[in-house]
Amino acid sequence: MLAKANPGIDERIKSEPFMTRLMKRPELGAIGGVILVTIFFMITADSAMFTLSGIMNFMTPAAQLGILGIAAAMLMIGGEFDLSIGSMVAFAGMIFGVFTVNVGLPLIFAIPLTLAFAASIGAVNGMIVIRTGLPSFIVTLASLFILRGASLVGLKLFTDGSTQLRGVRDAVENDFLTPIFSGEAFGFVFRKLADIGVLETFKSGLPKVPGVPVEILWFIAFALVATYILLRTSAGNWIFATGGDSNAAQNSGVPVRRVKISLFMVTAMAAALVAIITVIDAGSTDARRGFMKEFEAIITAVIGGCLLTGGYGSAIGAFFGAIIFGMVTIGLTYTDFDQDWFQVFLGGMLLIAVVFNNAIRKRVTGER
């Protein structure tokens, strides 16, 4: 007689070991990378790299890149690229400079206007991609040049011929919103810790690290919000579906066009946020701002586990990808290595990440 199958449980599965489950997470590679890079610099770099000020030193560029990288990751999960992120930083920087310096708007107007301006350009990118059906790679490659050129022309126009717009610092110095976008946060905590001797201090008694640079907080907040959206909201499900197979998603009732356009807008606004933070910090803006950042952002996303074909990836992965980036860029200055190894290192990381991600994807889809 045939054994009667038990309807409740499936006897054909072994319980999945924790490690196998972990292996399927897209961010695994990036976290492993952070560990490896940390060990590498622990051995080779000056011990100053892992003091509090050393950490702030590499986390600041990591944060600036990471804000772009997380946005690029979300867009990539949604199945598209944006090569104009870097130029958008320059363009939004120019717009922001003009609003604050030339027009003299307070930040409460200048910032939303800059973000809205960037978002509308992002929406145009998205609409062109959707209308023409062309790969976003090509469409945004055009935007890369258009925005870079427009930043140059615009800067000259608004500064009577210079490619640098100065005076942002003076214009926003006393604005009540400035501390949110520039400088260090939690200064009082750090001073307190210095007083009780937990933190290293200068002779004056002030802590050597005055606080957490605000971009790091923006970076962490953005990573958390993006992860929440991707994993815990309907919109997140739509992003994965759109990138996985936009036709199937559309036929299943996902508003694919809305998803893509929103993602292009988010990416552009992330670029504008980075522009605002770095322009206030530098006190001026120029046409080279954000140069090559589009590639670094995409590399960050890929190291973070995003598939180039879309539908798979993670914001937390991009978060760690950006930290790897920051550690390598800044870390090499703490070692005896020639700093120009940086690009070699980066290319190597990218290659390893792509090969690794490909293997992971095969695992997830059951090697078909």
Add this chain to the structure above:
Amino acid sequence: MTNPIIHMEGIKKHFGNVIALNGVTFDVFPGECHCLLGDNGAGKSTFIKTMSGVHKPTAGTINFEGKPLSFNSPRDAMEAGIATVFQDLAMIPLMSVTRNFFMGREPTKGRGILKRFDIDAANEICVEKMRDMGINLRAPDQAVGTLSGGERQTVAIARAVHFGAKVLILDEPTSALGVRQTSNVLSTIARVREQGVGVVFISHNVRHAMAVGDRFTVLNRGQTLGTASKGNITPAELQDLMAGGQELATLEGSLGGTV
């Protein structure tokens, strides 16, 4: 009978110079299973895609519950209560079964900015609906890409049955299914029909069509060959119509009546 839920009149669909549909009229009543039959390339899938909002018809009118309507997207059709199992299933291999099941119609909890995808409820419903169809999922967070062809088809069917409040469209839903799952699908069709849902069923299998169908419309090269109701047509006549009106009898004879 009452009024049809959906009535499609003179539907034409051209793709460039290809005429896929050339004036098809079709309707579905509540609690009825209307079978759409025809040869490969007859235009069945194209037709149901105009019904589910994927294609906009080149010409023709759609009346939904007595009112003229035009669907701008599959989402519109879904909101009207039309759910479809597409021939290509519309599944995302990289996503989990649950995420596929609720794609575009996620259950949420919380309100305002805290409104979020209720994954626990979604997993529960998904496992339960799949069990109803005779498939025990290993885990609801398993990627659809790891499922067998028939399991994948079952997810698509379970999803459509769950969301098809008024009209359920099934485009060759049993093509990859085992014996038990097929009879499950056929009895599910019978069940939802009793609940007053109108079912559109596409199949190449006359026995399956005869088992659940109330009316049969045969398409051939983008046109309707005619509609017959159950009892007015024999399986053999239907078979001949489905093959484009040609005599299959001789062929059937030589194959020992197994077609």
